[in-house]
Amino acid sequence: MALIWVALAAAVGVPIAAAALSPLLEWRGAVYILAGFAGIIALGLVLVQPLLIGGYLPGLSAYRGRRAHHWIGGALVAAVVIHVGGLWITSPPDMVDALLFSSPTPFSPWGVIAMWAIFAVALLAAFRRRWGLRAQTWRIAHMPLAIVIVAGSVVHGLLIEGTMETVSKAVLCALVLAATVKAMVDLRVWRKRGTLRG
Template sequence: MTLIWAALAAAVGVPIAAAAMSPLLAWRGPVYILAGFAGIVALGLVLVQPLLIGGYLPPLSAYRGRRAHHWIGGALLVAVVVHVVGLWFTSPPDMIDALTFSSPTPFSPFGVIAMWAIFAVALLAALRRRLGLRLRTWRIAHIPLAIVIVIGSVVHCLLIEGTMETVSKAALCAIVLAAALKVMADLWVRRKPRPLAGESSSRQ
C-alpha cells in the first residue's frame, strides 16, 4: 500500500519538481508560472482519476474511491480553469487563437479539446440527478469523454516545449495512458457476460 502511494507521489511530484528548477522560469511572470504549474497539476489529477475508479489506491473502499473521484474531478476542473485564465491574462490574443482553433502551435487544439471534454463531464456530473441519468447512460457518456481527456491532455503536454523536463514529462504521460488503458480493460472484463455453467458444459 505504501509503495503504491509512493509511486504515485513520485510520478506526479518529480515532474513538478523538475519544472520548478527550469531555467526558463527566470523569464516568466508569476501569473504565467501559476498557470503553467496548474496545467502540470491537472495532468497529475488526470492520472489519479482512473486509479480511484479502478480501486488501485488502497485503503480506499469502492464507495470512498468513487467519492474521492468526484472531489478530484472538481479539483481537476479548478486546475484547468486556473491554467486557462492565467494564460489568458498573460496573452489574450494567443488564448483567443487557441480557443478558436486558429493557433499555429500544434499543441493548442489538443489542450482545448481536452478542456471542453472536462467541462462536459463536470456539467453532466452536476446535472446527473436532475436529468435522471442511470448508471449505464452515465458511463456511456462519461467513458468516451474520459478517453478524449486522457489523449488530449497527454498529446497537449508532450507537444509543449516549456518548463517541464523531457524525461519526467514523458514518463508521467506514459503512466497516465497506462493507467487509463488498465482501467478500461478491467471495466470491460467486469462487464463482459459470463456463460452459465450449463451453457459452458453443453459446448464441450
C-alpha cells in the first residue's frame, strides 16, 4: 500500500528535484523560475488525476478520491495560471505569439491547447450543477477534454528543452499516459458492468 504512494512521490518529486539542480537556473530570474516549476508541478498533478478517479491510490474511498480529484483540479488550474502568468511577466511578446498560435517554438501550441482544455473542464465543473449537467453529459464533455489535456501536456513537456532532466521527464510523461489510458479503460468497463464505484 505504502509502495504506491512512495512511487507516486518519486514520479513527481524526482523531476522537480532534477530541475532544481539544473545549471540553466543560474541565468533565470525568480519569476521565470517560479513559472517553470509551476509547469512541472502541473504535469505532476495531471498524473495524480487519473489515479484518483480510477481509485488506484490506497487508503482513499471512492468518495474521497472524487473529492480529491476535484480539489487537485483546482490546484492544476492555479499551477497553469502561475505558469502562464509568470511567463507573461517575463516575456509578453512570446506569450502573445503562443496564445495566437504564431510562436516558432513547436511546444507552444500544445501547451496552449492543453491550457484551454483545463480551463474548459474547470468551467464545466464550476457550473455543472447550475447548468443542470447530467452525469452522462458531464462524462461526454469531460473525457475528450481530459484526453486533450493529457496529450497536450505530455507533448508540450517532451518538446521543451529546458531545466527538466530528460529521463525523469520522459518517465513522468509515460506514467501520465499509462495512468490515463488505464483509468479510461477501467471506467468504461465498470460502466458496462454497472459497477461504477460510488
